[in-house]
Amino acid sequence: MKQLFGLMVLLLAATSCDDYLEETPDNRVELNTLDKAAQLLTNAYSEGGYNFVEWMGDMVTYTRGTTKEDQHNQAYQWQEVDELFQDSPTFYWNETYEAIAHANEVLAVIDDLPGDDDQRNAVKGEALLTRAYGHFMLVNLFAKHYDEASAANDRGIPYVMEPETEFIKQYERLSVKAVYDRVEDDLLQGLELLDGSFYANSGKYHFTRNAALAFASRFYLFKGDLNSCIDYSSQMLGANPDVFVKDLAALLEERVNTEDYVRLYTSPNDPSNLLLMRKITNFHLTVGYWPDDEVYSGRIFGNNPFDATDLREDPAYVRGDNGLSATRFEFLFERSSLTSGVGFNYTIVLPFRGEEVLLNRAESYAKQNRVNEALADLQTLWNKRYDSPVSLTLEEVQRYVGEDDPRIALLIYIVEIERPKEFVHEGLRWFDIKRYDIPVTHELENGSTITLEAEDNRRVLQIPEAAQDVGGLAPNPR
Numbered sequence: 001m002k003q004l005f006g007l008m009v010l011l012l013a014a015t016s017c018d019d020y021l022e023e024t025p026d027n028r029v030e031l032n033t034l035d036k037a038a039q040l041l042t043n044a045y046s047e048g049g050y051n052f053v054e055w056m057g058d059m060v061t062y063t064r065g066t067t068k069e070d071q072h073n074q075a076y077q078w079q080e081v082d083e084l085f086q087d088s089p090t091f092y093w094n095e096t097y098e099a100i101a102h103a104n105e106v107l108a109v110i111d112d113l114p115g116d117d118d119q120r121n122a123v124k125g126e127a128l129l130t131r132a133y134g135h136f137m138l139v140n141l142f143a144k145h146y147d148e149a150s151a152a153n154d155r156g157i158p159y160v161m162e163p164e165t166e167f168i169k170q171y172e173r174l175s176v177k178a179v180y181d182r183v184e185d186d187l188l189q190g191l192e193l194l195d196g197s198f199y200a201n202s203g204k205y206h207f208t209r210n211a212a213l214a215f216a217s218r219f220y221l222f223k224g225d226l227n228s229c230i231d232y233s234s235q236m237l238g239a240n241p242d243v244f245v246k247d248l249a250a251l252l253e254e255r256v257n258t259e260d261y262v263r264l265y266t267s268p269n270d271p272s273n274l275l276l277m278r279k280i281t282n283f284h285l286t287v288g289y290w291p292d293d294e295v296y297s298g299r300i301f302g303n304n305p306f307d308a309t310d311l312r313e314d315p316a317y318v319r320g321d322n323g324l325s326a327t328r329f330e331f332l333f334e335r336s337s338l339t340s341g342v343g344f345n346y347t348i349v350l351p352f353r354g355e356e357v358l359l360n361r362a363e364s365y366a367k368q369n370r371v372n373e374a375l376a377d378l379q380t381l382w383n384k385r386y387d388s389p390v391s392l393t394l395e396e397v398q399r400y401v402g403e404d405d406p407r408i409a410l411l412i413y414i415v416e417i418e419r420p421k422e423f424v425h426e427g428l429r430w431f432d433i434k435r436y437d438i439p440v441t442h443e444l445e446n447g448s449t450i451t452l453e454a455e456d457n458r459r460v461l462q463i464p465e466a467a468q469d470v471g472g473l474a475p476n477p478r
Contacts, residue, residue: 034115037106038123038198041206044103044130048095049281049349050141052087053430056452058440059300059420065320069282076442077450078458086344087283089141090464095280096134097160103131104163118195125193129207132186133215133351135159139179142461142476145434146223151177155474159183173473180223187216203268204276210236211275214352217360222435226364233361236274237354241377244354245384246272248311258315262330272354280346283425284329300424303417305400308386312421326425355381355422359414366410374410381418434459 031037054060055075062076071088074081081088106127110120135157143156156179158171174182191212199206207215213236220229237244246265255261268276301313316324328350335343362377371394382390394406401416403409415436420429433440437454444450452458457477467473 031105031109032113034110034113034119034123037110037113038119038126040102040106041123041126041130044099044106044127044134045205045277046092046096046099046134046137047278047280047346048092049087049279049283049427050092050137051279051281051283051349051425051427052081052089052092053141053427054283054425056440057429057433058438059424059429060442062443062445063320063323066323067320077444078452078456080462087281089461090466093138093142093464093467096138100131100134100160101164103127103134104160107131107161108163119198121193122195122198125190125195126207128186128190129194129212129215131161132183132190133207135179135186136183136215136219139176139183140222140431140434142463143176143179144460145431146176146180148224151175151180155476156180158473171471171473180219183219184223187212187219191216204273205268205278207275211352214274214354214357217357218352221360221364222431226367229364230361233357233364236357237361241354241358241380242383244272244274245358245381246270246353246355247384249384249387252311252314255315258317258327259330261315262327265328266330266348266350273350274352274354274357275350276348277351278346279349280344282345284325284331284347301421303421304386305392305396306382306386306388306390308388308390310421311385311387312424328425350426356428359419359422363411363414366407366414369407371406371410374414378410378414378418381422385422 031040052071052075055072056078060076068076069085069087071081071083071085081090084090084094104127106123110124110127113120139156144150144154147154152175154176156174156176159174159179159182160171161182190207191209194207194209194212196208199208204211213232216232217229217236220226220232251261251264254264264270266273266276301310304310315327317327319325329347332346332348333343334346335341358377358381362374365371365374365377375392375394375397379391382392392400394409397413398404398406398409401409401412403412415432419432423429432438439454440452441449442451460476462478463473463475468475
């Protein structure tokens with residue numbers, strides 16, 4: 001058995017972002033009602049952001065006149081980023097295991113709490129889903145992508161299923177397959193128990209049934225279980241998937257200014273937004289992402305066969321001398337106290353959107369050579385993404401991507417054209433890069449380039465140094 005440094009150590013390291021040590025060390029004695037258990041689960045959603053992977057992907061390049069912190073430059077060059085900065089792998093690791101600890105506190109007592117069984121099941125379902133989601137994101141960042149041929153031997157992460165009661169507790173890195181198996185168990189049980197009627201007035205800052213179905217859609221796509229991906233995606237999308245595709249033309253028409261557009265984009269009232277989460281991050285503030293030049297910006301948003309304007313390109317924030325960034329994040333700040341002038345930046349992110357579920361299903365259809373169904377899902381997306389009515393036949397898609405095999409042509413179109421634009425700066429592109437072994441080339445300040453090849457070990461984030469040194473977890477190969 002190996003050791004993972006205890007979650008108390010994680011919390012000690014993160015005191016700049018919360019006042020954990022000012023609270024009673026063990027709050028479990030207060031969990032004596034179902035309402036209190038439900039309230040604790042608001043802390044079971046990690047406040048760490050994983051958008052740092054955008055710096056590692058192929059949607060960024062060097063920009064001039066923008067503020068770049070050390071961890072941004074290190075991530076851009078695929079170097080180790082171990083310091084406990086916001087927007088670093090270590091920060092995400094810590095915050096996510098802390099969130100998992102809150103879920104485990106609830107799961108440890110939920111069956112013995114007095115109260116209505118329907119409410120108990122609803123609270124338990126949410127706790128299982130948050131535990132599953134936290135581990136799922138960790139294993140996909142700090143381990144190899146799931147490969148049925150090797151997953152049983154590839155090192156994963158510790159799967160924590162009990163509250164921390166020891167300062168240093170014994171853990172082990174399970175295999176990727178074992179982690180996926182436990183995620184699946186928690187996910188399916190949570191989905192069965194979840195009951196949204198107990199959260200009628202809490203917006204979408206928790207797992208609703210649609211958010212849980214979207215999680216299942218992503219999980220089975222990543223696992224390669226295409227039939228299950230299609231099944232859960234279809235359950236979520238229903239008979240009218242158009243409802244779950246954001247109407248960008250309407251948002252652009254309704255906006256008063258760019259900040260207003262962002263609030264509309266992330267509104268819990270938009271049916272496409274399935275789950276909202278608060279993230280402590282500086283990612284959206286002063287950094288520049290893709291350069292405002294005809295070649296690069298055109299490669300992203302001008303890449304379509306319609307001769308139409310892609311509505312996802314507008315609006316954008318200008319960064320530095322030649323940088324642009326997507327308007328996906330609201331600028332929010334929390335003071336450490338009412339009279340304090342210091343605090344931390346945060347924003348609201350959308351971990352699951354209806355558009356992802358639609359594209360997950362289209363990708364699964366394409367892999368099964370169900371080309372008409374894949375095209376139908378793409379058409380649903382196209383209807384709300386371009387400034388004029390557009391449609392493509394399979395033959396036109398094949399000509400545009402230069403591929404005769406219809407299945408491969410559709411996959412290229414989905415993964416290399418629509419998904420990058422749809423989820424720009426939301427972090428999902430990195431998982432596509434890992435899933436498909438896509439090489440990434442970055443231009444440096446001096447004009448030279450560096451490339452992350454398909455088999456490069458640096459595609460897997462390194463286990464934080466403290467987890468290695470204190471916990472004894474084996475590092476990932478380099």
